[in-house]
Amino acid sequence: MTQNVVEKTPVTLLGLGAMGTALARTWLAAxxxxxxxxxxxxRAAPLAAEGAKAADSAAEAVAANALVVVxxxxxxxxxxALAGTDLAGRDLVNLTTGTPAQARDRAAWARERGARYLDGGIMAVPPMIGVEEAGGYVFYSGSRELLEEHRETLAVPAGTVYVGQDAGFAAxxxxxxxxxxxxxxAGAAHAFALIRKEDIDPTSLAPLLADWLVAMAPAVHRTAxxxxxxxxxxGVVSSLTMxxxxxPGFLSTAEQQGVSPELLSPYFALMRRRLAEGGGEEDLTGVIDLLVR
Incomplete structure (x- = not known):
């Protein structure tokens, strides 16, 4: 009896920092x-000992496989790294942290060189990579076709969440x-600062703070x-006027506790501006419009 062996997609990986090394080890293990x-x-030597092929140059690595992860x-x-490499016919997945504008420019740059492009934003730290229960995932944007073709491979290190054809959306x-x-x-830092000089164990405040933040988190759905x-x-529960x-009570408490209000003051200033514009019956959502220039 013969056993059918499914061949796994070969991957080229450029960059072996902490995150790159974690990615490499998950693909090798799979x-x-x-x-x-x-x-x-x-930095490539330990991975070579584990079965990876170490290329002498980025161009050699890119030439080795169709799927290239950076x-x-x-x-x-x-x-x-990619200057002088032949990207024609390659699928380029860029997991390098950057801005939306950089991602869009890089996508156009890749297309001009004959490559499909997918940008990624990793929502995980290296210890979470390859650990499904850790809940890490990667935002992807750009070529949907590239993602669908390689989704199984890209999902090995972390989950995949596609957010649109615009290459800048992942970033x-x-x-x-x-x-x-x-x-x-920032809010948690202010909270701990308020009790810092008191006979209050911060470890007793921590679970109360964590539970409160969890309870408040669903408010983002109302804002959306x-x-x-x-x-x-x-659906306003507490108006901007209120x-x-x-x-002032928050600011007075900070002053009495000897705590700088610098983390809260900018937000309160925006609230007062929105109120002055006539948003007294609103929720806090109007502050967002003040931030958009």
């Missing part, structure tokens, strides 16, 4: 033939989510619905 290249060749430091590094989603994350971290409809008074009236 049985994908892997060609790797890194500007510092020594995970480098920045867009300039991508430009430098935009990436930065949007991370921006919200930093806003949450209001933005779509254009009615910022839809929230602006309560803001």
């Amino acid at each position: 049985g994908h033939p892997l060609t790797v290249w890194n500007r510092t060749p020594a 995970c480098l430091l920045d867009d300039s590094s991508v430009q430098d 935009l989603h990436d930065v949007a989510l991370l921006s919200a994350m930093y806003g949450m971290f 619905d209001q933005l779509r409809s254009g009615d910022y008074t839809q 929230q602006v009236a309560g803001a």
Whole structure:
């Protein structure tokens, strides 16, 4: 009896930093033939010992396989690495962190050289790569055909979430989510600062804070619905008028606790501006329009 063996798609990977190495090991573990290249060749040695083929140049690595994944430091590094390589007929998947504009320019650049292009924003840290239960995923935008053809291979390290043909949308989603994350971290930092000088164990506040943030998170759905409809008074629980009236209490508490209000003050200032424009019956959604220039 013979056993049918499904051949796995060969992958070329350029860039072997912490994330690139994690990606490489998941493809190797899943049985994908892997060609790797890194500007510092020594980083390829451990992967070569695990079964990868180490290329002497980026051009050699690109020539080895149709599917080429790039995970480098920045867009300039991508430009430098791919300069002089033959991309005709290649499927280029760029997982390098960049801006939406850089992704769009890189997509046009790739198409001019005969390659299909897919940009990716990795919503995971290296230890999450290849660990399905960790919940990591990658935003992809650009060529839908490329993604559908290689989805099984690209899903090996992390889940795939397609966000549109516009190559810049993956980077935009990436930065949007991370921006919200930093806003949450800022609020948490202020909360911990308020109790810093008191006889309150921060580990006792932490579960209360985490549960509160989880409870508040669904409010983003109401905000999205209001933005779509254009009615910022839809489903309002606490009007802007009420929230602006309560803001001085937050600032006074910070002053009394010896805590700088610099993380909260800009947001409260935007709330007051929106109120002055007549948005008293609205939710906080109108602040978004003040941010869009």
